[in-house]
Amino acid sequence: MTAGSLSCENIQVSFGGLKAVNGVSYDFKPGLLYGLIGPNGAGKTTLMNALSGHAVLSGGRVRLDGQDITNLSVHRRTRKGLGRSFQITKIFAGMSVLENLQIAAFAHRHRVQPFWLPASRFAAVREQAEQVLEEVELSALAHRPAEYLSHGDQRALEVGLSLLSEPSVLLLDEPLAGVGHDQLEKAIGLISRIVKGRTVLLIEHNMDVVMQVSDEIVVMVQGQLLASGSPDDIRGNAEVRAAYLGEEA
Amino acid sequence: MSTLIIGLSLSFLLFLLSAGLTLIFGMLGVINFAHGALYMLGAYVSYQIVQITGSFWLGLLFAPLIVAALGALIEIVALKRVYSRDHIFQLLLTFGLILVIDDATKLIWGFDYKQVPTPEMLTAPVALFGSQIPSYRLFVIAFGALVSLGLFLLLDRSKWGMIIRAASSDADMARTLGIDVNQVRTGVFALGSFLAALGGAITAPLVPIELGMGFSVIIDCFVVVIIGGLGNIRGAIFASLLLGMTRAVGFTYATEWVELLTFALLIGTLMFRPEGLFSYKGRSA
Amino acid sequence: MTRRTVGQTLMAVIIAAMIAIPFFLPGEQWVNLVSLILIWALFAIGFDLVFGVTGMLSFGHAALLGSGGYALTVLTLSYQVGFLPALLAAAVMGALLAFCMGLFALRVSGLFFALLTLALAQMVYILASNKLRALTGGVDGIPGVPRPDLFGINFYDNRNYYAFIVVVFLIGLAVMALLRASPFGRALRAVQANDTRASQLGHNVHALRQSAFVVSGAYAGISGGLLASLMFYISPQMLHWATSGDVMIMTVLGGKGTLLGPILGVAVFELLKEELSQVTQYWYGILGLIFILATIFLRNGIAGLFHGPDDQDQGGAS
Amino acid sequence: MKRRNFLKNAGTAALVTTLPAPLVRAATPDDFHIAAILSFSGAYGLIGNDMRKGAEQAVAERGGTVLGKPIRFSWEDDETKPQPAVQKASRLLGEGAQMIFGAVSSASTLALQSLSTQRKVPHLVTISADDAITKRDGAPYSFRTSNTLGMEINMSMEFVKSRGLKKIYAVTADYQATRSGFERFEELAKEAGVEIVGNDFAPLGNRDYSVIIDKMIRSDADGIAVMATGNDGITFVKQAGQVDLGKDKVIFGPVLQDDIFAAATGPAALGVNSGVRYHYSVDNPTNNAFVAAYREQHGEMPSSFAGEAYDGLRWWLDVVEQSDSWDVETWVEAFANSVHETSVEGRKEMRACDHQAAQVGLWGEVVKGEAPLPELTMKINEIFPADRLFDAC
């Protein structure tokens, strides 16, 4: 079986009385890029949290490559090949860009973190980190403190961090949010490069981008799936247009 | 039966001691390590007032007010500057305050023990349930009940309570409604200091007044506050009752285990509910 | 970059000078003072692994310090164990107690963690001063804690014991420097900077926190053993929460999250204490005032002075 | 860089360890330097100040000199904690202090004791009462000139017998010394045919005795023995007063009350009986002279802490003077076998076997005082001879 299939069965997440995700079932097939769209508050990020283990399910199951991961902790899911980036940038402040990536690489390569040698002595890790650095085009900024990067570069680093666990499934939460026009091309290029060979679930509000890069679009409204299909199908879907533009369906 | 009465008096003393601590945490997110020092100060100031006026009641009234004013000053001069930083800095600052308050007390009142006599009208014991109950204990119960009731009315029913609750749950939103959150914070810290000093003043006739007294109560306060859930006044009263009753029963049957019983209760609670019996996100202030 | 290097070098030079002074100055005053500073510094750098690097405020480190002190005392006095094995046992004891405390305390985070460690340590304090008095000598403690008996050197001479402390300290410092620079140390910093992200990258955050606490416990245990031996005496006072407060004050004063900062913090604290207490009996209050001012105005402690205002410390506070 | 540092220091260390120990005590120093380690802050801060006054009186009285050299005190605050006590004493011994005076709390004193043994420096204790301080063949350089808890316990039982009490309810601070004190008391009670109808161990530093007091009220005891002192004792007596426990039961304890504690307790202290270490009302020429000089100097009556400090230091300095030597061993030898005929409490005799002064025991009751006495003061009712209080050594 190809690695990278992710399936949701009737996922439910509630906060207090509010059902943020209400019965979502969907099979994400290996190797495809899914664009997850929907109006604000539709539950997109919550769904992603449910998949990555950051939200507690009140019902339903999550399977990765057929294996039930519903009750696994976040770091165990990561080790099974589920990677993720966050909507709000979650890089490690106080460390350089390269150090950030090394943190990720060490996590991937060592179950018990080595304490007997300085981090700088692990050439393989460094190489891997540098490789990703190149991939996300941040090589020139390797030694810059991460929090001093421009917003766009921080987002790129954020994506780079997710890559180091060599995930078969990658969840990207608004990797382009706040990226300026000038950097948009570069960012899109980055995303299209890294998704190769992976199953990707992408939350993104820039419709041009979503439509351009996605194989499939999944639309969520009020905690439920409204529609799914090819970008063209979705573009022509009246219901979806109503959800966005507020036109009567 | 007398155990019950004594347990109640222990409980209300504990509640009076810890109410201010949990109030300040609930509103400001600050763990006020200097709470014990303010309690001690309350006892000393009430001693001073008793010395001057000869009236315990004036001490009980004015000592908390004076300490509250000092609390307000501390908040404005020092604490205000570190709200925006990590909680740890606020904790550190109040830790430094202990040292300053302790030495200032030493400077003003010297080393020797001070004492506040039991007020004249409460010296005679009362025969109840076949035992002699000190009338001062009964007063403590009544006063404690009154203060907790007053606190609930203030927080749950009054305009000020509404403002305090609003500002503690969402400071920015409260600001847009015209509430000067900075002033509210100063007020809450002053109120917490008031309660600490009230605890000191009411305990004064029961114990010798000395420099170490703040040090010894703070751990009890923390235990109450942790069991009750940080920042939860209702939880604090429940935890005080639990602890007070446990101690009364413990003193009756196994005095030498009372101290450990307190911690057993704490650990038991935390095994069962790590964030206290009432988590501070709870409904009441 | 260069500024940081210059700052670190400067700090290292100051510390090296401090260590060297007792070797060259006559009289025992410096020997005693610096001995104490180095032992506390060892305690503080261990504490900072939890506090400054991993971002957990432990208010229970006194219990770890004391447990090490008692382990060494009881083993050497009651079981005639040699000093070095007993010192090792002190480390193990500190680590073990840290592990046990961690089982409870790591269930919560932030201020809850601080309060819970405080309560747990206070329980250990009460046990030691009361219920375990057969082992600990109760409130009065145990006098006559021995010093090392090695290579035929008389370590009861404070100068010789000082040399011993310096050796242990430097080993401890080197190990800590290595730990902090190792992938393990990096991972701890990542946990502090962003635990959600760290776990997302595949780090077992709970295990990392637990390990940091355990290592820190070992440092505290060794420091406790050395301290008991320096004083020839141990009592539950070592376990009192005020001791936890002291090490926290020193660490913040020196600069949390830095390797050398806490050492400077300890040195300044002890020096101030030494000097102020000669001048006024209200020195604790003055110290408190200095500490409050430092909290308000010296965000990154003394180490921050060396690194300049805009240079965040390595730990990436808050 | 770190590695180089390490090597350098290790090298220096190795070098130093091979040097001979440089400390040889000068034959005749410039002054007689006393390392006075007392509590000026913390729980016993009050005591330290009084001890200092008493000690200074003892020195002033002899013109500030011994063996023709000026006496110099270094007053250090141990914060009522053992670690600072040792730390500060170590520093002073490093500077060449000839003796240690202190500390206040038994914990600090025991800590100083091992330092004194280690450094072979005489150590004078005038307040700490823990029996462990003067054990048989114990610390060779430590001496105690004041009471032990053991003798005070014995005194308590003498009081029980003389008062004809038959049933005792006890409360004991949960602390090593007081626990053994209670055990001793229990044995003595058995011998004397006195029944112990109850005992509660209350935590040290307990702030609430109401439940225990309630149990006492309900009991048929005619005597209440309080094996606790300081805060614990004051708190107990204060709270007992709120139910008039003393109305039909006699409250007493080995070190329950003195003038200072009574002042802290308030009216509830009236009628409470206690062993007293020293009291200004003891009538003998030495004491009368001391009290007069002290009152002139400080405008108050000397406390038991001041009196004991004065008495012990005076005794020690006399012995040193008589030894006419700067040799520590000579002093220790002489002091171990000395008798203090003119003590403020009467006669004291140092026992060579355990370095404990055998002495009379004062027993008193809190009564109302008239000026110039404080409002509440101790009235010494009995003076027990030493042979009834001390077991053979």
Place this chain on the structure above:
Amino acid sequence: MTLLALESCDVFYDKAQALHKVSLGVEANEVVSLIGRNGAGKSTILKTLIGLNRAASGRRLWKGDDVTALRADQLGRLGIAYVPEDRRIFPNLSVEENLRIATLMGRQGGWNLARVYDLFPVLRERSAQPGDTLSGGEQQMLAISRGLLTNPEVLLLDEPTEGLAPLIVDQLVEAMRLINAEGMALLLVEQNLRVPMKLAHRQYVIDHGAIRWSGTTADLQVNRAEIEKLISV
């Protein structure tokens, strides 16, 4: 008369610039809407107007006076009310307390407790319940009522209809129309055109922290295709 305006404001979050030289204003008695995608900077503009964000440069004006330096509570007392996107109902206050707290400011005007209960009768039914037990739509009504009870001259509404059922949306739109009819200016933030087209007199289109288009609703109707591109699929 321009009630409330921003003049060339730059706003940063940490080091990321959220607003670029934004200038806009609300006239008395006017309904103005800010439209844009998620993350375009609309909420940031509102927060800057009400004083919860500090502008790195530029000015805030109230009836022509410079009020850049005033704090949020002072601005609130001038007559600016804010209904935030996530409603921010005080969870530990009852529904009625959530309303009464707004009246403490003491500004006089046409709105009182009885009138908001008439406007949203469901709130009267729920007046004793804790604020966070309301449904999303009820919370929105409560948030709007809370804003009204300060009797402001201008009410800032951040996506008041987001995530609500069409029926509730209609109810809210009617309410806003009524509020405006009584003379209160509204500044409305929306992601889509549904509500603005019904209510607003003038519109600003925001993208990437800057104003991309502004004009009357009639103008917008003319350029609708172009504007939809800026905000949607």
